[in-house]
Amino acid sequence: MTFNQDNYHQLCDHLATEDGDFKSIIDRHGYPPFWSRANSFETLVHIILEQQVSLASALSALNKLKDRIQEITPSRVLMLTDEELKACYFSRQKTVYVKYLAEALLSGQLNLQELETLPDDGTRKKLTALKGIGNWTVDIYLLMVLHRTNIFPIGDLAIVNAMKRLKPVPTAATKEHLLQIAEQWQPYRSVAAMLLWHYYLSPRD
Incomplete structure (x- = not known):
């Protein structure tokens, strides 16, 4: 499955109804950019x-x-x-x-x-x-x-730090623990990752 600019905000809204933390990101900072790169x-x-x-x-x-x-x-x-x-x-x-x-x-x-x-x-x-x-x-x-919908780059430091700021997890939480949390966002973990990057890059209140 893939996502695109046409269904991107809809998928962000879907995750926001499933997870209040994502709703608060969109409410405070708007939708994340549609980060996209050419296949080259x-x-x-x-x-x-x-x-x-x-x-x-x-x-x-x-x-x-x-x-x-x-x-x-x-x-x-x-x-x-x-x-x-x-x-x-x-x-x-x-x-x-x-x-x-x-x-x-x-x-x-x-x-x-x-x-x-x-x-x-x-x-x-x-x-x-x-x-x-x-x-x-x-x-x-x-x-x-390729805009596949269910990719979660747990090796990305910004995503790990965003999750630790957003969720009530210990700072020493393992990647395995964070992946367990991310399971609830399937099959749209890619869009969840975009929301987490957006949160990480946005100014703190």
Whole structure:
């Protein structure tokens, strides 16, 4: 199942009727933005850059790369040396990951259009087979690119912190405990994640 701009607010309202905390988020801060990204190599590079760093740092590196090669394509990235990528703020590890991804796309090992037709688990299996792509990266891809409805990126620090602020859980609550709470939001956990990001990013009262 997928969600889109046409049914997004309706799904937010549905969750708000099921969970008063979500209703309070919408009442105080409005609906969350419809965060969406294209199904492209550039998007996957962007998500890899976002691993374990601030969103601003990742965007800075992406823009630096774009300034360097104009269009972010697998073939253009592979023309750059490791030193040139380092000058674009790429770490050594992320240089390896992005080059590996570029090679996988050029060789046909990975086909982004094919991922649109696979179930969530199939997409996860294809992507995590690649070096440097773990569950958090796949979760963001499934949620923001393919708009699958029931993805919950428990590896995302902003979501974890938002849940601990919103719900009466101990600060030392485990991810397993938070996932149990999130079960009540099925089959729309992706929309719940959007609401939690919105809450996290909104100014505190």
